[in-house]
Every structure is written in structure tokens, then in C-alpha cells.
Amino acid sequence: MSAIPVVDQEACIGCEACTQICPEVFRMEEEEHGDHSHGKSTVYNPTGASRAKIEQAMDACPAACIYWQD
Ligand code: SF4
DSSP states (O other): OOOEEEEOTTTOOOOOHHHHHOTTTEEEEEEEETTEEEEEEEESOTTSSOHHHHHHHHHHOTTOOEEEEO
8 A cells, every 4th residue: 555645634734735636636625714715725536647657746845733643
């Protein structure tokens, strides 16, 4: 079993970089905070793209909140 990518949603700033680079793996989810709704990335298909492409998304993440989990 290989590692799968995980998003630390506490740290995610919702910039959408990962979803643009790797839409096969990441997608944005709306999170409600009272009257302020803020998008967070989530991994919906951990095996949807090559490891290299997922690593591109990790490298592009300004919050460095995507990591591998065994
Ligand atoms: S690139 Fe990082 S900060 Fe931006 S949406 Fe994806 S996980 Fe969140």
C-alpha cells in the first residue's frame, strides 16, 4: 500500500492551487463560518493522479499543508 495525499484543513488557506494543478485528486469544499464561507481543499480521490503530479501540487501549496500519509 503506497502513501496517499492528505490536506491539513486547519492550515489550508483555500487558494485553490492544488485543485488547479491536480483536479483529479483535490477539490474545494465550502465551509460555513457564520456569515463567512471559506473554501478548503480536500482529497476526494487519492489515487487519481501520479505521485509526481501530486507532488507538484504539494510544492505549489503556499501553506505547505498537503502531505503524504502511509
Ligand atoms: S494549495 Fe494548499 S492552501 Fe491552497 S487550496 Fe490546496 S491545500 Fe489549500
